[in-house]
Amino acid sequence: MDTSYIAYHFKVKPLKPGTEILIAELGDVGFESFVENEEGVTAYIQRSEWTSSCLDDLFILRSDEFTITYDLEEIEQVNWNEEWEKNFQPIEVDGLCTVRAPFHAMPGTKYDIIIEPKMSFGTGHHETTHMMIQHLLKLDLKGKKVLDMGCGTGVLAILAEKLGAAGIDAIDIDNWCYENSLENVERNSCTHISVFEGDASLLDGRWYDVVIANINRNILLNDIPKYAGCLEQDGILLLSGFYRDDISVIDELCVKNSLNFVEKLEENHWVALRYKSVAATRHSGQDE
Structure with a gap:
């Protein structure tokens, strides 16, 4: 899709975890695509969604822990396929799973996933997606019913x-x-x-x-009770999309909802948690 966009070119110090925090906050205010580089990130927002005050509520820009500068430019036409093709490299997870684009060579891994992300989140490059793939590779999913909530590109559902x-x-x-x-x-x-x-309203029944x-x-704090x-009975909940510092509040809510902590993965301050349901009464297994 070609459309008119505003591009913000951010320079971030320290780069990690500053860039990840910045991207998360920008996503909440309407930015749709991000290209990371050695100095920071370029973020894109549709001109129709842009306002001069769109960055006013970003906490990271007011934080003393990070130094962030930026400039912006208007881009009349962006071919998003070309943008991500220039930057998207195949990734391999634990020697078992490859996430690649259609134009990449076929790998020798057991699980080969072909993704064209366009503006969607979830290529496996971000730490949270990478860790969720690691969690899934450890599970026995044969014959299981699975929900991928906030599916993005669909990469986790496909796996x-x-x-x-x-x-x-x-x-x-x-x-x-x-x-x-x-x-x-x-x-x-x-x-x-x-x-x-x-x-999550779709989950009823x-x-x-x-x-x-x-x-x-x-969103997780709002929807964990629904999940x-x-x-x-003995179902598995995999959670990610948050930082190490958020674990306590996430864990407290999980415990309140009869979920026991099983395992944590961590990369660059991002975490992915595995919980197991321990509620005494569960669905009998018949289709609703």
Whole structure:
């Protein structure tokens, strides 16, 4: 898709975790695509969504821990496929799974996922997606019912099918992500994934053995009770999209919802947590 955008070129010190925090905050105020570089990141927002005050509420720009400078330019036409193709390199996770674009050579890994991310989040390059892939590779998903909440590109749902899941629901509130997930599901010849556009309200009456939620802290704090409520007995909840400092508040809510901590992965201050449902009464397994 070609459209008119405003590009912000940010220089960030220290680069880590400053760039990750900045990207997370920019995503919350309407920025849709990001290209990281050696000095920081270039962030894009549709001109129709841009206002001169769009950066006013960013906490990181007021923080004494980081030095951030920026300039901006108007870009009349952006071919997003060309933008990400210039920067997107294939990644390999634990020697088992490769996430690549269609133009990359076929790898020798057991699980090969082909993704065209466009404006959607989730290529495996970001620490949270990478860690969620690691978590999934450790699970036995054969015959399991799986939810990928905030599916982005659909990469985690696609991996779940390749790992043997019997049925996967992939849900995202963003229309770009919904459309992109549909495309990537077809691209990977998946037949057990259903993609929906919406939020956690779609979970009423649905039950899962594994719930994946790689979103952000505030949405997780709002929706964890919903995730816990649709887990089968001994079901697994995988959470990411937040920092090490957020673990205590996330864990407190999980405990309140009959979820026991199992494992933590961490990369560059980002974390991905695994919980197990311990509620005494769960869905009997019949379809609703």
